[in-house]
Amino acid sequence: MSHHGSPSLATDAPVTDTGIPPSNSFLVSLFECPVCFDSALPPILQCQNGHLVCSNCHPKLEICPTCRVPLGSIRNVALEKLxxxxxxxxxxxFWGCERVLAHTDIAEHQVSCEFRSYTCPFPGVSCKWIGLMNAMVPHLMDQHRIVTTQxxxxxVFFASGILRPGTFDWVMVQCCFGFNFxxxxHKVDRYGDQKFYAIVQLIGTFAQAQNFVYKLELHCPRQRLTWEAIPRSLQEGIETSMMAKECLMFNKSVAKLFAKNGNLSMNVNISRW
Incomplete structure (x- = not known):
């Protein structure tokens, strides 16, 4: 076989142990985005000189990162077919995943890949930790000592000193059904106007979260406040839910109603869907 010219795509080309033609790695290199170094997958956009940018980086750029001409929105149809x-x-x-897939399947796989890296989920703190999902609870226990476990x-989730001034977070890791929740x-304090947001997040994938329901309950004599929902997954985060008010919400006067000596107890129940 000649080593000159374009790699062969013939079906009788030699293959590796995984069934992938050895020319595949060269072809993958043709799709590399110069900004994030991920593969530019269809729809594939290019500048007028033919330089690629992936669809994730394209909206953030005005000029081509390779040749500095205006980027535009030209489709590279030939490369999309390839x-x-x-x-x-x-x-x-880099983290250990060995999967190699068609471009139509790669995005779905990467969402739930067991080797996907995550940032620290502890709210309100600019922690720079990045790691695998199964390393997250040990990280929280080691670096965020205010996290309790049950x-x-x-x-029962216990938050002490909830009426103290300032924004604050109380976090508990609840272990059940073989998962960590x-x-x-989360308390936001804007000039004395305090609002509280309570939510449960699964340290797991979106698909796994759909198997559970959580219930939060505040109670005092003759009064009860409850919230029931599917837990958010680590892949979704909690910020959007809080902004959309898709969580247990209450204000300072409600907090005073259910608190005892400035401390709040909240019942937490997690069940299978």
Whole structure:
């Protein structure tokens, strides 16, 4: 076989142990985005000189990062067709993933890849930790000492000094059904106007979160406040839910009603859907 010219895409080309033609790695390199170094997958956009930018980076740029001409929105139809003949490695290869998939399947895989890296989920703190999902709870226990832990599907979440001035977060890790859940109470204090947001997040994937329901309950004699929902997943985060008010919300006067000596107890129940 000649080593000159374009790599062959013939079906009788030699293959590796994984069934991928050895020319595949060269073809993958043709799709590399010069900004993020991930593969530019269809729709593939280019500048007028033919330099690629992936669809994630394109909206953030006005000029081509390679030749500095105005970027525009020109589609590279030929490369989009070639993408159908290429197997793309998961972008978490560095962390240990060995999966190689068609461009139509790679995005779905990367969302739930077990080697996907995550930033620290502790709210309100600019922690620079990045790691795998299974390393997250040990990180929280080691670096965020105010995090408490509870075992079982029925627990009590305790927040002390909830009426203190300033924005604050209370976090508990609840372990049940073989999973770890983060119970978070977030307080925003704007010039004495205090608002509280309570939510449960699964340290797991979106698909896994759909199997559970959590219930939060504040109670005092003759009064009860409850919220029930599917937990948010680590892949979704909690900020959007709080902004959309998709969580247990209450204000300072309600907090005073249910608190005892400035401390708040909240019942947490997690059950299978």
């Amino acid at each position: 993408a159908n003949a290429v197997q793309f490695p998961c972008k978490y290869t 075992q079982g599907e029925d627990t 983060m119970v978070i109470l």
